[in-house]
Amino acid sequence: MSTIPLTVIGAGKLRAELQEMKTVQRPAVIAAIAEARSHGDLSENAEYEAAKERQGFIEGRIAELESKLSNAQIIDPALLDASGACVFGATIDLQDMANDTVVTYQIVGDDEADIKEGKISISSPISRALIGKYAGDIAEVMAPGGVREYEILDVRYV
Numbered sequence: 001m002s003t004i005p006l007t008v009i010g011a012g013k014l015r016a017e018l019q020e021m022k023t024v025q026r027p028a029v030i031a032a033i034a035e036a037r038s039h040g041d042l043s044e045n046a047e048y049e050a051a052k053e054r055q056g057f058i059e060g061r062i063a064e065l066e067s068k069l070s071n072a073q074i075i076d077p078a079l080l081d082a083s084g085a086c087v088f089g090a091t092i093d094l095q096d097m098a099n100d101t102v103v104t105y106q107i108v109g110d111d112e113a114d115i116k117e118g119k120i121s122i123s124s125p126i127s128r129a130l131i132g133k134y135a136g137d138i139a140e141v142m143a144p145g146g147v148r149e150y151e152i153l154d155v156r157y158v
Contacts, residue, residue, distance in 0.1 A: 003073040005088050005122060010112035011074045018065040021058055029055045068111065077106075080157040086130040088122055091156045094130075097138070097149040107131075126150075 006014070029051055036048035077089030086092055091106045105120045107130065113121035120127050129139040130152070139150045 002071070004068055004071050004109060004111070006068075006072045006074050006109045007089055007106075007112060008074055008076045010109055011069065011072055014065055014069055014072075014111065018062065018069065021062050021065065025058050026055075026062070029058055077157045082155075082157065084134050084155050086133045086152065086155055088131075089157065091158055092130060093153040093156075094139075094150040095153055097151060102153065 032051040033048065033055060036042075036045055036051050039045055039047065042048050075089050077091070080087060080089055082090065086107070088107050088109075091104060093102060093104050095102050103118070105118050105126070107122055107127045108119045110121045110123055113119050113124070122131075125143065126139075126141045129141040129150075133139055133152055135152050135155050137152050139152060141148045141150060
């Protein structure tokens with residue numbers, strides 16, 4: 001498996017989720033299975049089946065999180081020296097050339113992306129169009145509605 005880029009904050013969130021899964025979710029589902037088992041016949045026990053299914057999900061998620069964290073390349077945007085270029089972890093102010101609206105995005109890993117928080121995935125079309133560009137450049141993004149142009153107003157590493 002190749003390395004997975006993560007910001008320091010994104011890695012922290014994944015570690016917190018892993019800790020929650022191991023210390024809260026896993027013991028709770030084990031207790032639910034024990035409780036359902038005490039009810040007798042397992043072949044017709046819906047509670048037991050549901051708890052086993054939940055256990056499978058939790059164990060799968062724990063394995064996934066451990067794998068991602070072990071293969072993570074953690075990048076602290078505040079320590080970057082990219083000379084003003086749009087790179088992973090950068091926070092970028094963009095002006096939509098079609099309607100003059102200004103938006104701010106941070107380029108993050110796939111697991112961290114959340115458009116409501118202004119975090120876009122490194123693999124998204126807009127990120128791919130921005131990578132390597134500088135303030136003052138125009139980025140052309142292939143969107144579902146056609147090509148959109150954005151002027152890069154500012155690039156920060158915070």
